[in-house]
Structure formats: structure tokens, C-alpha cells
Amino acid sequence: MDLYLIFQIIIVSIAATSTMTLFSYAVSASFREIYKEPLLLSYLLHNLKINLSNASKNILGWLIHYGIGVIFVVVYHYFWARNILELNFLHALLLGIASGIVGIISWMIFFKLSHYQPRIDFKGFYIQLFVAHIIFALTATAVYAISLTVTMLVNTHFAPQ
Numbered sequence: 001m002d003l004y005l006i007f008q009i010i011i012v013s014i015a016a017t018s019t020m021t022l023f024s025y026a027v028s029a030s031f032r033e034i035y036k037e038p039l040l041l042s043y044l045l046h047n048l049k050i051n052l053s054n055a056s057k058n059i060l061g062w063l064i065h066y067g068i069g070v071i072f073v074v075v076y077h078y079f080w081a082r083n084i085l086e087l088n089f090l091h092a093l094l095l096g097i098a099s100g101i102v103g104i105i106s107w108m109i110f111f112k113l114s115h116y117q118p119r120i121d122f123k124g125f126y127i128q129l130f131v132a133h134i135i136f137a138l139t140a141t142a143v144y145a146i147s148l149t150v151t152m153l154v155n156t157h158f159a160p161q
């Protein structure tokens with residue numbers, strides 16, 4: 001994996017995870033629920049009795065959230081680079097649906113393993129999470145496509161002749 005690809009995956013995952021997170025925060029505010037994944041992750045860490053300060057658990061919640069975003073983008077890259085899926089809206093939607101299902105199952109497991117049952121509307125949380133993953137995949141696809149276009153333009157106009 002070359003340095004450019006690592007940089008590309010990090011940029012794509014930051015953009016996609018940030019867009020998804022903004023959506024989750026907006027839905028949380030609209031419905032007056034705690035659907036904020038990084039915050040829920042920090043609560044999970046608290047419930048697991050991990051010996052860290054609350055500030056460290058909050059930071060770790062954010063790092064875990066963005067780290068999972070990187071993992072999703074690495075998987076997406078694999079599908080795109082091997083031409084298993086095309087870089088288009090329909091396949092982005094399919095990636096989002098699959099990611100949403102994985103996300104929901106993962107959160108169910110997280111809640112079960114940590115014995116943490118937040119006082120939230122779980123149906124609403126899972127619906128929001130599903131839509132958030134579709135937004136993640138659409139953003140990741142768009143930013144990835146833009147990064148490929150920029151790379152081609154730079155190579156065309158600035159490559160040594």
C-alpha cells in the first residue's frame with residue numbers, strides 16, 4: 001500500500017465519517033435522543049469499567065468511531081480496486097445498505113456485551129444508523145471518485161515529461 005493510497009483512504013474516511021456523524025447529531029437534536037455514536041461509544045467504555053478518565057473515554061470513543069470509518073473505507077477500496085463494484089451511485093447505495101446492516105448488528109452486539117442499555121428509542125436509533133451508513137457510503141464514493149479525478153489531473157498536468 002503506497003503512501004498516496006493511505007492518505008486517500010484517510011481523507012475519504014474522515015469526510016464520510018464526519019458527514020455521517022453530522023447527520024447523527026442532527027437527528028439526535030431533532031428527536032431529542034442520544035443517537036451520537038461517539039458519545040454512545042464513550043458510554044460503552046464507561047460501562048466496561050475501563051480504567052481511563054472520562055475525557056480519555058470521550059477521546060477514545062471518537063477515535064474508535066473514526067477508526068471504524070477507516071475500516072469501512074478500506075473494505076470499499078478493496079471492492080473498487082478489484083472492480084467487484086463500480087464507483088457509482090447504485091453501488092454506493094448497496095455499500096451503504098450493507099454497511100448499515102453491519103452497523104446495526106455491531107451496535108446490538110456492543111450493547112449486549114457491555115450490558116449497557118441506554119435510555120433511547122432503539123428502533124429510532126437503528127433506523128437513523130441505517131440511513132447514516134447510506135450517507136457514509138455515498139460520501140465515501142463521491143470523495144473517492146473526486147480523489148481519483150484529482151490524481152489523474154495532477155498526473156496529466158504535472159508529471160515529468
